[in-house]
Amino acid sequence: MREGTYVSQTLALVGRELKHWYRSKIQIFMMAAQPLIWLGLFGFAMDGLMRGFDQELDYFSFLCIGMIVVTALTASMTAGMSLVWDRRFGFLEKVRAAPIPRGVIPLSKIIATTVKAAIQSLLVLVMALLLGLDAGGLSAVSLTVIIISVVCVAMTFSSIFAALGLIIKNQEALMGINMLLNLPLMFASGAMFPTTALPEALRIVANANPLTYAADAIRNSWGGMSSMVSVQSLSLVGDLIVITAFALVMTGASMFFSRRTLRRE
Amino acid sequence: MSNILEVRDLVKRYEKDVLAVNRISFSVKEGEVFGFLGPNGAGKSTTISMITTLLTPTSGSVTLDGEDVVKNANSVRKTIGLVPQSLTADDELSGRENMRLQADLYGVPRKIAEERINELLGTVKLEEAADRRVDTYSGGMRKRLELAEGLIHRPKMLFLDEPTLGLDIQTREIIWEYIRKMKEESNMTVFLTTHYLEEADALCDRIAIIDEGEIKIIGTPAELKDSLGGDIINAIICEDTDLSGSILEMAGVSSAVREGFGYCIKTKDGERTEKDILAVSVREGWKIESISLHPPSINEVFLKYTGKSLRDEDRGSNRHEIRKQELQNIRRRG
Numbered sequence: 001m002r003e004g005t006y007v008s009q010t011l012a013l014v015g016r017e018l019k020h021w022y023r024s025k026i027q028i029f030m031m032a033a034q035p036l037i038w039l040g041l042f043g044f045a046m047d048g049l050m051r052g053f054d055q056e057l058d059y060f061s062f063l064c065i066g067m068i069v070v071t072a073l074t075a076s077m078t079a080g081m082s083l084v085w086d087r088r089f090g091f092l093e094k095v096r097a098a099p100i101p102r103g104v105i106p107l108s109k110i111i112a113t114t115v116k117a118a119i120q121s122l123l124v125l126v127m128a129l130l131l132g133l134d135a136g137g138l139s140a141v142s143l144t145v146i147i148i149s150v151v152c153v154a155m156t157f158s159s160i161f162a163a164l165g166l167i168i169k170n171q172e173a174l175m176g177i178n179m180l181l182n183l184p185l186m187f188a189s190g191a192m193f194p195t196t197a198l199p200e201a202l203r204i205v206a207n208a209n210p211l212t213y214a215a216d217a218i219r220n221s222w223g224g225m226s227s228m229v230s231v232q233s234l235s236l237v238g239d240l241i242v243i244t245a246f247a248l249v250m251t252g253a254s255m256f257f258s259r260r261t262l263r264r265e
Numbered sequence: 266m267s268n269i270l271e272v273r274d275l276v277k278r279y280e281k282d283v284l285a286v287n288r289i290s291f292s293v294k295e296g297e298v299f300g301f302l303g304p305n306g307a308g309k310s311t312t313i314s315m316i317t318t319l320l321t322p323t324s325g326s327v328t329l330d331g332e333d334v335v336k337n338a339n340s341v342r343k344t345i346g347l348v349p350q351s352l353t354a355d356d357e358l359s360g361r362e363n364m365r366l367q368a369d370l371y372g373v374p375r376k377i378a379e380e381r382i383n384e385l386l387g388t389v390k391l392e393e394a395a396d397r398r399v400d401t402y403s404g405g406m407r408k409r410l411e412l413a414e415g416l417i418h419r420p421k422m423l424f425l426d427e428p429t430l431g432l433d434i435q436t437r438e439i440i441w442e443y444i445r446k447m448k449e450e451s452n453m454t455v456f457l458t459t460h461y462l463e464e465a466d467a468l469c470d471r472i473a474i475i476d477e478g479e480i481k482i483i484g485t486p487a488e489l490k491d492s493l494g495g496d497i498i499n500a501i502i503c504e505d506t507d508l509s510g511s512i513l514e515m516a517g518v519s520s521a522v523r524e525g526f527g528y529c530i531k532t533k534d535g536e537r538t539e540k541d542i543l544a545v546s547v548r549e550g551w552k553i554e555s556i557s558l559h560p561p562s563i564n565e566v567f568l569k570y571t572g573k574s575l576r577d578e579d580r581g582s583n584r585h586e587i588r589k590q591e592l593q594n595i596r597r598r599g
């Protein structure tokens with residue numbers, strides 16, 4: 001085989017995923033509708049409530065940034081489901097029969113999911129700006145940080161869910177696990193609420209949750225929001241180091257683990 | 266001719282008590298069409314999955330083109346093409362897009378791939394539907410697409426798991442033609458599994474009969490039939506006396522069994538015995554209601570080595586039963 005084939009194999013599989021995605025009108029609609037509901041209902045409604053807790057907190061702006069990273073998390077969960085579907089429809093068998101390194105199978109899912117997640121998250125940013133998020137904080141730096149953050153969040157979580165999708169072959173079971181993990185990951189973090197508002201136990205979990213650092217990174221780079229970050233001891237650079245480390249370690253672990261699982265079948 | 270595939274003492278145990286493949290050994294020569302013939306659950310797909318690196322054997326060894334399929338899985342994957350029993354195409358993509366994806370997975374350069382894609386889609390008669398999404402295809406079209414995909418990288422050896430299962434006659438013809446073409450034009454080695462007797466007989470150079478995870482016999486279709494020792498004649502002769510004694514005296518006849526008016530006669534040379542019976546019947550005035558010659562078929566071979574009839578499974582009735590019914594009708598009339 002020629003040099004560089006592994007790259008074109010990976011890109012071919014990524015391209016397939018993206019084709020599915022942009023051809024599916026309902027998915028694109030859902031992807032826009034869900035964050036809109038969160039921001040519209042939850043953001044405005046909770047704003048007053050949260051001010052009772054902290055006079056200074058502009059909760060709507062806080063939640064807008066949180067929703068950007070939470071969207072990346074939710075989008076990542078599709079990595080597992082799509083592997084289960086690939087198995088059901090026989091496509092995984094075709095890929096397993098092909099002369100590709102086993103790690104390419106999870107890696108292509110991780111990359112495709114990350115691209116989708118990044119686009120969805122940026123769409124949430126646009127919606128947030130339309131709904132009244134102050135555009136003053138937007139700059140080349142904050143936009144770059146947003147992209148890095150959502151990419152890291154998506155890589156971290158799609159790695160986990162891709163590995164789960166390979167072990168748990170049953171779609172109902174995996175859906176259950178998705179739902180079970182979604183809420184704790186979302187709420188035990190600095191994305192939806194300031195961690196100071198969380199009970200002690202949840203705060204410990206939040207401090208280990210990459211979502212917290214991804215949201216912090218964006219808030220640190222967004223003019224006028226740095227007072228809202230959860231982990232005050234870390235600067236923007238510190239946040240970026242943490243989330244990059246999470247992304248690389250989890251991607252590596254997922255590829256290693258999947259290789260072993262796929263070999264043993 | 267050298268062997269491209271060597272299978273030695275291959276075993277697959279799924280759970281504690283499911284022994285799907287039970288110590289089978291065989292080899293396939295380069296350029297031949299080799300068939301696995303056996304009923305559902307015999308272990309055909311399990312064997313193919315192990316040879317094509319999709320399933321790890323419990324024990325035993327498989328060497329393909331000199332490479333161990335467990336240790337050098339990726340180089341084996343480059344050498345072979347697989348058309349599995351289940352459909353594997355992505356049905357949200359078009360046929361052509363599926364072909365391109367397959368070409369990329371097997372590292373076929375784009376330019377070469379485009380040419381081959383057109384050629385292969387032509388071979389399986391899918392040119393017109395090539396740019397339609399696969400979820401608009403019929404079952405037969407999907408199967409044909411799978412066949413085309415299996416050849417995109419010009420494999421040395423092609424594996425077809427039940428290639429015509431549940432397909433219409435037209436698609437079956439296309440697929441048979443395709444297999445013959447592969448063999449003639451590119452000297453490709455083909456391994457196919459089937460539970461259709463006609464298919465094994467018509468396509469394969471050699472057949473292995475597999476049942477309950479074990480290979481019962483391997484040979485060319487002619488060798489297998491010869492092993493039965495001759496032809497079978499079924500005759501219905503409406504005479505009250507038992508004629509089997511006279512029939513048994515004829516040259517080449519090894520057995521003659523009477524059941525009512527029906528006779529089942531085993532003989533070395535069917536045509537000659539048929540002529541003999543007709544000659545005697547003219548002389549003695551036997552009333553022959555019907556007489557038919559059955560050269561030995563793979564079904565009889567299958568029956569001999571497994572104790573089962575594949576036809577029973579497929580059609581719910583067999584020749585023997587039809588004959589019995591004929592006899593009953595005659596009795597009622599008589």
Ligand SMILES: Nc1ncnc2c1ncn2[C@@H]1O[C@H](COP(=O)(O)OP(=O)(O)O)[C@@H](O)[C@H]1O
Nearest residue numbers: 279280283285304305306307308309310311312
């Ligand atoms: N994944 C599996 N787990 C447990 N048993 C299996 C599995 N796959 C196949 N079997 C069993 O192994 C036997 C052989 O199956 P298979 O190889 O599919 O047969 P064939 O292809 O000849 O119809 C059958 O009894 C089947 O039920």
Ligand SMILES: [Mg+2]
Nearest residue numbers: 309310350427
């Ligand atoms: Mg099978």
